[in-house]
Amino acid sequence: MQVQITIRGRQYTVRGDDNEEEVATVARELDARLAEVASRTRSFDEYTIALLTALNLASELRQLRTQVKNRLSEVDREAASLAAMLDSLMPADGDGSTEGD
Numbered sequence: 001m002q003v004q005i006t007i008r009g010r011q012y013t014v015r016g017d018d019n020e021e022e023v024a025t026v027a028r029e030l031d032a033r034l035a036e037v038a039s040r041t042r043s044f045d046e047y048t049i050a051l052l053t054a055l056n057l058a059s060e061l062r063q064l065r066t067q068v069k070n071r072l073s074e075v076d077r078e079a080a081s082l083a084a085m086l087d088s089l090m091p092a093d094g095d096g097s098t099e100g101d
Helices: 020-040 046-089
Strands: 002-007 010-015
Touching: 002 020, 010 020, 020 046
Parallel strands: none
Antiparallel strands: 002 010
16 A cells, blocks of 8 residues: 655655555544644744654553553453352252253
8 A cells, every 4th residue: 555645734655554544544633633733832843843742642542541441440340240140140050960961
């Protein structure tokens, strides 16, 4: 795959195995984020804008990872609780055989 993208007015050719539309979408989103940071920090150069944007994205990624980790822990607890409930509802069978053997 090869796709042309534009970020901060500069064109780049990206080559890789990813979906072209996905790469183009990510590039548009990144360009928008860079423009947003640039609008709030007009006096900074492009490198600083890129660095501040990267820090913002890294912070969001860290928060999302924490949220996913917490949610997975909740799901694990809920699954363990359900498994315990199901175990308690299963009939106790002392010899391990099932009815009709």
